Amino acid sequence: FTKRKLDATMLEELEDILIQADLGVDTAMAITERLSEGRYDKEIEPEEVRAILSEEVEKVLEPVARPLDLNRGKSPHVVLMVGVNGTGKTTTIGKLSQKLASEGKTVMLAAGDTFRAAAVEQLKIWGQRTGAEVVAGDTGADAAGLAFDAMKAAKEKGVDVLLIDTAGRLQNKTELMDELEKVIRVIKKLDPDAPHDVILTLDATTGQNALNQVEIFGKVAGVTGLVMTKLDGTARGGILVAIAAKNQLPVHFIGVGEGVEDLEPFSAKDFASAIAGLA
Amino acid sequence: MFESLSDRLSGIFDKLTGRGALSENDVNEALREIRRALIEADVALPVVRSFTDKVRNRAVGAEVVKSVTPGQMVVKIVHDQLIEMLGAESQGVDLNAAAPVAIMMVGLQGSGKTTTTAKIARRLTQRDKRKVLMASLDTRRPAAQEQLKVLGEQNDVDSLPIIEGQGPVEIAKRAMTAAKLGGYDVVLLDTAGRIHIDEPLMAEMAEVKAAADPHEIILVADALTGQDAVNLAKNFDERVGITGIALTRMDGDGRGGAALSMQAVTGKPVKLIGTGEKSDALEDFHPKRIADRILGM
Ligand SMILES: Nc1nc2c(ncn2[C@@H]2O[C@H](COP(=O)(O)OP(=O)(O)OP(=O)(O)O)[C@@H](O)[C@H]2O)c(=O)[nH]1
Ligand SMILES: Nc1nc2c(ncn2[C@@H]2O[C@H](COP(=O)(O)OP(=O)(O)OP(=O)(O)O)[C@@H](O)[C@H]2O)c(=O)[nH]1
Ligand SMILES: [K+]
Ligand SMILES: [Mg+2]
Ligand SMILES: [Mg+2]
Numbered sequence: 235f236t237k238r239k240l241d242a243t244m245l246e247e248l249e250d251i252l253i254q255a256d257l258g259v260d261t262a263m264a265i266t267e268r269l270s271e272g273r274y275d276k277e278i279e280p281e282e283v284r285a286i287l288s289e290e291v292e293k294v295l296e297p298v299a300r301p302l303d304l305n306r307g308k309s310p311h312v313v314l315m316v317g318v319n320g321t322g323k324t325t326t327i328g329k330l331s332q333k334l335a336s337e338g339k340t341v342m343l344a345a346g347d348t349f350r351a352a353a354v355e356q357l358k359i360w361g362q363r364t365g366a367e368v369v370a371g372d373t374g375a376d377a378a379g380l381a382f383d384a385m386k387a388a389k390e391k392g393v394d395v396l397l398i399d400t401a402g403r404l405q406n407k408t409e410l411m412d413e414l415e416k417v418i419r420v421i422k423k424l425d426p427d428a429p430h431d432v433i434l435t436l437d438a439t440t441g442q443n444a445l446n447q448v449e450i451f452g453k454v455a456g457v458t459g460l461v462m463t464k465l466d467g468t469a470r471g472g473i474l475v476a477i478a479a480k481n482q483l484p485v486h487f488i489g490v491g492e493g494v495e496d497l498e499p500f501s502a503k504d505f506a507s508a509i510a511g512l513a
Numbered sequence: 514m515f516e517s518l519s520d521r522l523s524g525i526f527d528k529l530t531g532r533g534a535l536s537e538n539d540v541n542e543a544l545r546e547i548r549r550a551l552i553e554a555d556v557a558l559p560v561v562r563s564f565t566d567k568v569r570n571r572a573v574g575a576e577v578v579k580s581v582t583p584g585q586m587v588v589k590i591v592h593d594q595l596i597e598m599l600g601a602e603s604q605g606v607d608l609n610a611a612a613p614v615a616i617m618m619v620g621l622q623g624s625g626k627t628t629t630t631a632k633i634a635r636r637l638t639q640r641d642k643r644k645v646l647m648a649s650l651d652t653r654r655p656a657a658q659e660q661l662k663v664l665g666e667q668n669d670v671d672s673l674p675i676i677e678g679q680g681p682v683e684i685a686k687r688a689m690t691a692a693k694l695g696g697y698d699v700v701l702l703d704t705a706g707r708i709h710i711d712e713p714l715m716a717e718m719a720e721v722k723a724a725a726d727p728h729e730i731i732l733v734a735d736a737l738t739g740q741d742a743v744n745l746a747k748n749f750d751e752r753v754g755i756t757g758i759a760l761t762r763m764d765g766d767g768r769g770g771a772a773l774s775m776q777a778v779t780g781k782p783v784k785l786i787g788t789g790e791k792s793d794a795l796e797d798f799h800p801k802r803i804a805d806r807i808l809g810m
């Protein structure tokens with residue numbers, strides 16, 4: 235490959251790569267600016283540029299790549315799964331359940347989506363697949379009431395981890411966000427420290443709206459960590475870089491398929507390479 | 514959180530008021546803001562480029578009429594161009610074929626196919642007095658077939674009885690036979706979600722198409738989709754030849770730029786808009802509304 239000068243045109247090309255990975259204009263510009271520092275107008279190998287681009291993205295993501303710690307002496311450790319419709323909450327619970335079971339933990343699932351047709355049946359199948367007990371009520375029942383029952387059952391049975399599913403909701407729907415707040419209030423009645431983790435699922439195909447999702451779910455539900463799903467497609471999920479720069483929320487896992495094993499720890503390096511088009 | 518395009522452009526053009534025609538320089542400066550606004554609204558970059566080229570052509574040399582400022586003038590040009598690219602007013606699903614008319618729903622995982630299937634079925638039944646049969650070809654996602662069955666019961670629409678162990682192509686054939694025998698007008702085929710680069714699943718989708726010969730193939734896509742909209746729309750269209758797009762979750766606060774992206778790369782119209790989780794939350798597509806939304810107006 236021939237060397238090229240790192241000039242305005244090249245910077246624009248790099249910015250375009252980032253924009254097409256959904257980083258958004260501001261984050262893309264901030265990263266290419268940092269990249270150009272000390273390198274502007276110098277000759278550079280084409281492959282080297284991508285490597286540096288990847289490094290710069292990795293620097294932003296590195297601080298948020300933090301595993302989910304379920305060994306904090308809670309009994310049970312309560313995890314609440316929240317997010318916009320169809321982003322992968324129920325499936326991620328199924329995958330987590332499998333992971334925990336393989337680590338020798340006892341897991342209980344709570345079918346807190348009492349709204350969507352067959353959401354309860356969907357979670358029950360994940361329970362069967364992964365050997366976890368499922369606490370479920372009827373569709374149409376009160377979600378907070380179900381969460382309360384599940385908390386009680388989990389305490390009585392002495393399970394290690396309780397994973398609570400919730401109905402999908404758009405963050406701009408106040409009444410649905412209020413309902414989520416109520417679910418959390420009720421959980422706290424049985425354990426003031428719970429939920430110990432509130433995980434927001436983000437769909438990698440989602441664009442700039444994911445920033446709003448993080449902000450509002452964060453405010454209402456006290457999100458403690460993120461999982462990005464559907465990274466097995468062509469979407470790069472670059473909005474996560476903007477989110478990392480702004481919110482410093484831990485990213486625990488990525489979803490890479492529909493199967494029970496398709497959950498991987500979040501790696502800043504791998505994620506950044508994919509965005510830079512290296513992987 | 515987004516500054517509307519009018520505000521941004523008026524900032525740029527404040528210094529220009531009182532001049533006659535827009536110069537190339539004025540327009541270039543404005544185009545940078547337009548580009549940024551469109552990207553923030555999730556319009557895919559290649560589409561942004563062709564869009565701004567068109568706007569440049571229209572705007573350079575345009576006379577600023579007395580009653581408007583240059584900023585408003587450019588916003589109007591952008592708005593008009595958006596509406597032109599977004600195409601005609603709602604066309605709705607086309608049932609102009611021999612009964613039973615098959616409509617196949619395709620899309621990524623979780624985009625809203627099953628919900629939209631039930632919404633269309635409900636509308637065709639209640640508003641258009643058609644006899645509708647729904648069938649779930651999703652043998653993969655846990656309880657997917659059950660989901661469609663429940664939605665059928667909730668909306669008084671028949672759904673094909675579930676037979677364990679049948680594959681998607683078999684189910685499609687069974688649905689078409691049942692529809693012929695049962696005198697149904699329309700058959701809605703809900704398919705499993707698939708990632709557009711998953712070769713075996715994309716091939717399976719093409720097989721279903723061959724078996725059912727659908728009159729409409731609706732790509733169901735999330736209004737919150739980002740830059741990937743062009744890739745997914747292109748791949749689904751190349752693989753099965755979609756006839757239209759249903760845009761879901763328009764009740765969110767996303768800017769909906771994906772609508773423009775998908776329409777631009779496929780040339781296929783947005784036919785329907787999903788505006789909620791309930792089965793009656795289905796609306797016709799109006800280009801002006803999407804244009805306003807993309808521009809934050
Ligand atoms: N390809 C792929 N599909 C996924 C992934 N995670 C979830 N899905 C699929 O996405 C669809 C939606 O997943 P769900 O787990 O039902 O999502 P949800 O957030 O619980 O949805 P609602 O409860 O309806 O809001 C399903 O078809 C899943 O199989 C992933 O990482 N990759
Ligand atoms: N707010 C809102 N939610 C919607 C809309 N359309 C669908 N949903 C919700 O999005 C989620 C996924 O919808 P489904 O219809 O199950 O999606 P799908 O494409 O069939 O999913 P898979 O079969 O798993 O690929 C559910 O929670 C639906 O209630 C919409 O227009 N607005
Ligand atoms: K989605
Ligand atoms: Mg769910
Ligand atoms: Mg479905």
